[in-house]
Amino acid sequence: MRKVKTLGLLGTGVIGGGWAARALHFGIDVIAADVKPEMEEWIRGAVANAEPALARLTSAPLPPKGKLSFTTELKVMAQQADFIQENIPEQLPLKQRMLAEVSRHAAADVIIASSTSGLTPTDLQRDMAAPERFCVAHPFNPVYLLPLVELVGGQKTSQSTIDAAAKFFTYIGMHPLHVRREIPGHLTDRLQEALWREILHMVNDGIATTGELDESIIYGPGLRWAAMGTNLIYHLAGGESGMRHMLAQFGPCLKWPWTKLEAPELTEALIDRMVEGTQAQAAGRSIRELERLRDDYLVAIQQVLRQYNIGAGATLRSLEERLFKDASAGHAATIGDLGTPTRLPMRLLDAVVRPEWVDYNRHMSDFRYGQVFGDAMEPLFRQLGVDEAYRASGRMYYTVENHIRHLGEAKVGESLYVTAQLLEADNKRLHVFQRMFRGRDDQLIATADQMYLHVDTAAAKAAPADPQVRERVQQFARAQAALPRPAEAGRAVGLGKH
Amino acid sequence: MRKVKTLGLLGTGVIGGGWAARALHFGIDVIAADVKPEMEEWIRGAVANAEPALARLTSAPLPPKGKLSFTTELKVMAQQADFIQENIPEQLPLKQRMLAEVSRHAAADVIIASSTSGLTPTDLQRDMAAPERFCVAHPFNPVYLLPLVELVGGQKTSQSTIDAAAKFFTYIGMHPLHVRREIPGHLTDRLQEALWREILHMVNDGIATTGELDESIIYGPGLRWAAMGTNLIYHLAGGESGMRHMLAQFGPCLKWPWTKLEAPELTEALIDRMVEGTQAQAAGRSIRELERLRDDYLVAIQQVLRQYNIGAGATLRSLEERLFKDASAGHAATIGDLGTPTRLPMRLLDAVVRPEWVDYNRHMSDFRYGQVFGDAMEPLFRQLGVDEAYRASGRMYYTVENHIRHLGEAKVGESLYVTAQLLEADNKRLHVFQRMFRGRDDQLIATADQMYLHVDTAAAKAAPADPQVRERVQQFARAQAALPRPAEAGRAVGLGKH
Numbered sequence: 001m002r003k004v005k006t007l008g009l010l011g012t013g014v015i016g017g018g019w020a021a022r023a024l025h026f027g028i029d030v031i032a033a034d035v036k037p038e039m040e041e042w043i044r045g046a047v048a049n050a051e052p053a054l055a056r057l058t059s060a061p062l063p064p065k066g067k068l069s070f071t072t073e074l075k076v077m078a079q080q081a082d083f084i085q086e087n088i089p090e091q092l093p094l095k096q097r098m099l100a101e102v103s104r105h106a107a108a109d110v111i112i113a114s115s116t117s118g119l120t121p122t123d124l125q126r127d128m129a130a131p132e133r134f135c136v137a138h139p140f141n142p143v144y145l146l147p148l149v150e151l152v153g154g155q156k157t158s159q160s161t162i163d164a165a166a167k168f169f170t171y172i173g174m175h176p177l178h179v180r181r182e183i184p185g186h187l188t189d190r191l192q193e194a195l196w197r198e199i200l201h202m203v204n205d206g207i208a209t210t211g212e213l214d215e216s217i218i219y220g221p222g223l224r225w226a227a228m229g230t231n232l233i234y235h236l237a238g239g240e241s242g243m244r245h246m247l248a249q250f251g252p253c254l255k256w257p258w259t260k261l262e263a264p265e266l267t268e269a270l271i272d273r274m275v276e277g278t279q280a281q282a283a284g285r286s287i288r289e290l291e292r293l294r295d296d297y298l299v300a301i302q303q304v305l306r307q308y309n310i311g312a313g314a315t316l317r318s319l320e321e322r323l324f325k326d327a328s329a330g331h332a333a334t335i336g337d338l339g340t341p342t343r344l345p346m347r348l349l350d351a352v353v354r355p356e357w358v359d360y361n362r363h364m365s366d367f368r369y370g371q372v373f374g375d376a377m378e379p380l381f382r383q384l385g386v387d388e389a390y391r392a393s394g395r396m397y398y399t400v401e402n403h404i405r406h407l408g409e410a411k412v413g414e415s416l417y418v419t420a421q422l423l424e425a426d427n428k429r430l431h432v433f434q435r436m437f438r439g440r441d442d443q444l445i446a447t448a449d450q451m452y453l454h455v456d457t458a459a460a461k462a463a464p465a466d467p468q469v470r471e472r473v474q475q476f477a478r479a480q481a482a483l484p485r486p487a488e489a490g491r492a493v494g495l496g497k498h
Numbered sequence: 499m500r501k502v503k504t505l506g507l508l509g510t511g512v513i514g515g516g517w518a519a520r521a522l523h524f525g526i527d528v529i530a531a532d533v534k535p536e537m538e539e540w541i542r543g544a545v546a547n548a549e550p551a552l553a554r555l556t557s558a559p560l561p562p563k564g565k566l567s568f569t570t571e572l573k574v575m576a577q578q579a580d581f582i583q584e585n586i587p588e589q590l591p592l593k594q595r596m597l598a599e600v601s602r603h604a605a606a607d608v609i610i611a612s613s614t615s616g617l618t619p620t621d622l623q624r625d626m627a628a629p630e631r632f633c634v635a636h637p638f639n640p641v642y643l644l645p646l647v648e649l650v651g652g653q654k655t656s657q658s659t660i661d662a663a664a665k666f667f668t669y670i671g672m673h674p675l676h677v678r679r680e681i682p683g684h685l686t687d688r689l690q691e692a693l694w695r696e697i698l699h700m701v702n703d704g705i706a707t708t709g710e711l712d713e714s715i716i717y718g719p720g721l722r723w724a725a726m727g728t729n730l731i732y733h734l735a736g737g738e739s740g741m742r743h744m745l746a747q748f749g750p751c752l753k754w755p756w757t758k759l760e761a762p763e764l765t766e767a768l769i770d771r772m773v774e775g776t777q778a779q780a781a782g783r784s785i786r787e788l789e790r791l792r793d794d795y796l797v798a799i800q801q802v803l804r805q806y807n808i809g810a811g812a813t814l815r816s817l818e819e820r821l822f823k824d825a826s827a828g829h830a831a832t833i834g835d836l837g838t839p840t841r842l843p844m845r846l847l848d849a850v851v852r853p854e855w856v857d858y859n860r861h862m863s864d865f866r867y868g869q870v871f872g873d874a875m876e877p878l879f880r881q882l883g884v885d886e887a888y889r890a891s892g893r894m895y896y897t898v899e900n901h902i903r904h905l906g907e908a909k910v911g912e913s914l915y916v917t918a919q920l921l922e923a924d925n926k927r928l929h930v931f932q933r934m935f936r937g938r939d940d941q942l943i944a945t946a947d948q949m950y951l952h953v954d955t956a957a958a959k960a961a962p963a964d965p966q967v968r969e970r971v972q973q974f975a976r977a978q979a980a981l982p983r984p985a986e987a988g989r990a991v992g993l994g995k996h
Contacts, residue, residue, distance in 0.1 A: 146796070213727060217727045225720030229714075256682055274708060305799075308854070319558070323558035327559035367868035391859070401903050406899065489992075493929065
């Protein structure tokens with residue numbers, strides 16, 4: 001098959017726009033054909049809307065962006081394209097006619113694929129010239145972000161068409177899934193549709209609202225489905241004997257009216273297939289190992305959603321607000337008392353090195369040290385009276401400098417703790433020295449020499465802190481007065497000095 | 499209802515262990531009752547296994563951990579607990595008998611809840627003393643990480659029981675979903691079960707393997723379901739007219755054999771309910787606004803999964819490997835030439851401030867500056883010959899110091915670029931000065947004064963770099979020889995110096 005430099009789109013719409021954005025981003029030219037000339041502006045808008053998210057997908061170096069052109073002539077598109085993707089409405093006779101027409105204008109080595117959600121390729125390729133170069137390539141919305149594309153061949157489709165299409169879709173960042181048998185709805189839409197029809201029944205029967213039904217997924221199974229499917233998840237739920245145990249335990253439920261869909265008979269042959277399939281998926285990994293992987297991604301996803309204050313992330317946020325409130329009400333004395341004279345720096349934070357914090361050498365990435373030092377300042381600032389309410393008034397401390405020295409390493413799962421020492425302070429500034437220790441051996445692994453400046457964000461300039469905050473700062477300074485100044489503080493970066 | 503200090507567990511197993519881990523972590527004592535004494539060791543093991551992931555869920559301050567005790571006497575548990583959660587096998591007569599028994603030993607203001615997946619509360623509370631304090635509280639595995647708990651009342655359940663149970667589950671970090679009507683399977687398991695039975699049919703009919711069916715979810719719809727359910731997602735897919743358009747467009751598919759589940763008739767009344775429901779979910783947000791939110795979380799989740807090399811994250815990783823390979827083969831000249839004499843620092847990286855990078859004041863968090871500076875070193879190291887193969891040989895540069903000065907701010911979506919200047923180098927060390935600029939106005943917003951040390955990780959000590967790497971370092975130094983030394987380099991943090 002030929003090298004794909006230009007993707008031809010037959011029909012635009014949401015799916016066509018998504019294909020265009022993805023292909024252009026990864027350096028493929030796109031020519032879009034639509035009988036309606038106004039769709040040119042539309043597709044350019046769709047590409048522009050997709051770009052901000054797409055631009056954040058990877059920071060790896062990209063080839064120069066592809067060029068987008070538009071034509072109302074199907075023939076012009078068919079003659080320029082190296083690969084044609086059809087995205088017209090889901091009507092079999094219309095698709096058959098258009099695919100036949102485009103196939104007569106395109107060279108025989110140009111793959112023609114259909115984005116159909118559920119029509120089957122044998123039906124679609126019926127009237128085409130060179131039908132062996134046709135397949136279904138079914139993407140998911142938003143096409144520019146979701147990697148899945150189902151590839152389905154019809155009776156006349158050649159294996160080399162499937163292989164070449166898979167290669168092209170991989171090039172533009174996708175995960176081609178070869179659906180080996182034609183079936184209405186392919187694989188994904190059959191599963192989605194079963195869930196969707198059950199939803200319609202429940203709304204129809206007045207059991208629940210659409211919002212309640214969405215909640216029933218996003219706070220639970222939906223989080224799991226982001227990285228493991230139902231089968232592997234049920235394999236894990238079965239404990240050490242996996243899917244076989246799960247089927248023995250929940251097999252009887254298949255007879256219960258838990259959905260309006262009747263289950264197939266749970267024969268020995270079916271049980272064997274389910275067990276063999278999930279064992280292949282486990283690929284020798286123990287249940288315990290898979291559980292750890294599941295737990296890791298579930299934690300990490302919830303933390304990402306927390307940033308967006310959506311779904312399980314919103315739950316986590318409000319939990320944290322409550323925990324901070326309880327802690328300041330004295331329920332949890334995690335950090336020392338600000339005013340008590342001490343011969344030790346204040347212990348601020350206990351943390352654990354998270355799996356997503358490590359890099360290729362399995363050590364915590366450099367910038368995560370900055371994150372832990374920053375997290376550690378949070379309880380200190382709260383003790384100084386710089387809390388949500390204070391920040392909401394537009395005043396806060398900004399970091400102006402942070403000099404981190406790396407003295408040791410931390411691996412996944414290791415515990416860390418951070419201490420702080422106030423070196424100098426005036427009405428606006430705090431010079432804080434932090435130390436990070438590894439929990440298992442109390443080894444000092446990093447220091448941070450930091451300068452904070454109090455700002456009034458409305459006035460957009462430095463301003464003295466509140467008298468009450470200043471009083472607490474002085475209290476803190478007095479309590480730590482006996483501490484020796486760390487040798488590492490106030491040093492510069494340079495070759496001569498190491 | 500009484501304040502919950504002690505949670506009683508009736509039955510242990512995977513679900514009971516999950517409840518124990520979650521409650522203990524958030525400061526609730528747990529007393530577990532199981533007739534089998536060997537389950538004490540089992541549940542302690544389950545709690546220990548859950549702890550590493552649970553410990554990473556939040557860095558907010560926690561109350562002191564709860565204490566776990568165990569008894570083989572149901573009565574002892576019932577008399578000590580302030581809230582009782584039942585987790586015994588899914589057999590109605592057994593559950594009825596045990597719930598009745600426990601209800602006779604527990605005070606009447608102690609809520610008793612069942613973890614049942616699908617049995618209905620009216621059946622379960624039949625023989626209980628004070629049945630008004632009973633409800634179903636159905637959690638999801640792993641109970642210690644997934645926030646969803648379905649609360650279902652039976653005919654005799656009081657509203658105050660549901661309210662008090664919701665309060666308790668919220669306290670231990672969960673999202674209580676009140677299921678307003680009793681139905682076998684409640685809400686979530688009906689949806690899961692429809693999907694599960696469709697899977698069993700497809701495996702039974704030889705259409706696909708369990709692995710293929712899992713792929714059909716995790717690379718596509720599963721990513722969406724982590725934060726938006728089918729209904730809101732379909733509302734988005736309908737474009738500006740949302741769910742109504744979507745039902746008009748895909749309504750006919752409900753008659754097609756896309757699943758073995760028959761759909762209800764798409765009446766006007768049902769359409770109205772679907773439209774009203776999703777409009778309430780959209781809560782005044784435009785389709786465009788919701789699309790941006792969807793795109794943001796889809797990007798962020800894929801990046802988290804990338805760290806674990808799982809599902810869509812694995813797809814992203816291999817895409818990036820290919821992009822780096824193509825770039826070094828010259829397809830994308832994103833950065834300058836190492837050997838050409840220049841009067842400018844080398845431009846290393848173009849980036850965009852991601853939504854998950856900003857903090858409460860909508861500016862990029864401090865530690866993300868460190869991340870961008872670190873990302874920017876990656877293309878430079880690759881040009882110096884420090885690539886995967888070199889690192890795989892156990893040699894690499896470690897950051898020993900990084901002094902960041904913050905001079906300005908960056909908001910979400912703003913573009914950034916980073917330049918680098920080599921200040922000094924010897925056989926083992928690189929002293930690199932980076933500058934970060936805001937794209938829109940070329941404003942310098944941060945500098946990083948960094949020292950890197952070449953190490954041999956096998957020997958665990960500093961070692962000279964490869965001659966080839968050293969040659970490229972010298973080449974780079976020569977090319978930048980004409981650049982003036984930045985005034986900010988080699989300065990120390992301190993109050994007197996600003």
